[in-house]
Amino acid sequence: MSRRILAVAAVAAFLSAPASAQTYTTFTVSGAAATIPVGIGGDGTVTGYYTDSASARHGFVRATDGTITTFDPSGSISTTTAAIDKNGTIVGSYETNDGAMHGFSRAKNGAITTIDVKNAQNTFAVAIHGKTIGSAGTQGKVVGYELSRGGRIDKFRFPNTRQTFPLAINGVDEIAGKYRDRGQVLHGFVRASDGTFTSFDPAGALSTTPLGISRDGTITGFFDDANGEHGFVRTSDGTITPFDVSGATATDPAAINTGDTVVGTYTDALPTQHGFFRSSSGFVSTFNVTDSTNTMAAAINNKGMVTGTYTTGSGGGAYVLTP
DSSP: OOHHHHHHHHHHHHHHHHHSSSSSEEOOOTTSSEEEEEEEEEOOEOOOOOOOETTTEEEEEEEETSEEEEEEEEEEEEEEEEEEEETEEEEEEEEEETTTTEEEEEEETEEEEOOOOOSSSSSEEEESSSEEEEEEEETEEEEEEEEEEEEEEEEEEEEOOEEEEEEEEEETSSSEEEEEEEOOOEEEEEEOOOOOOOEOOTTTTTTTEEEOOOOTOOEEEEEEETTTTEEEOOOTTTTEEOOOOOOOEEEEEEEEEETTEEEEEEEEESOOOEEEEEOTTSEEEOOOTTTEEEEEEEEEEETTEEEEEEEEEEEEEEEEEEE
């Protein structure tokens, strides 16, 4: 075998090698049918939602000492959390008896504030980084909004479209999301701090969904093409790099941190799900909660701590991975 072939084989093995020297802490909300983390703060505080025996959703926050506190906004019949920031503020959405959706913000001290965009039937809060962002809709028309710390709500939409879905925001007020065109196709966008929009799609994409944006403007997410679902990274200069975990039938990035490390989930041919990291240089490593049958990753903080869910032959739950 030639040195060239050996070198290529060695690189391929490294790219798909399992990550090492990691600690997994597993947990569940007491009495929950399912525990679903969605975000992890800088200190390792985790937020998410859990389902009860009637399949209703409720919010939770897990402190770094393992203490779990559950919560619901007043009047909620179903609560879905979405994100947590460095100050411990949690955002998400909840449903009331009339079927309407409302956004909410929960301060670290537990105080909850409802977010409703004026004249919208439904309001969703999806991300927070200084400002809270989300979407609001009425009769098929969906606009994005940003809520300042002072309480001001500014609505926006991708030009000449009826549906705009902001999904991630960074520390310099750059927003990534998707919009639906007149042909019902979903495209990615980035909105600069001055309000300028840029549309983007990986080559061959049939739909594009950005899910995270780092401070330097690097965006990650997934796209669908004729061959399935793939991950992508888009740098601030507009360069888009598609990627797949070796052996994956579907690659689904979930989040990105300040160091441009991407975390997500991939599915193999069995099909079984596994977690993965992608470094800023493009190296990929995989991970699985010990003795799990499936491992799914939801979020990463700037220390490289990850949260998500896992299943085993007898059940499963949530986890925190500490590198």
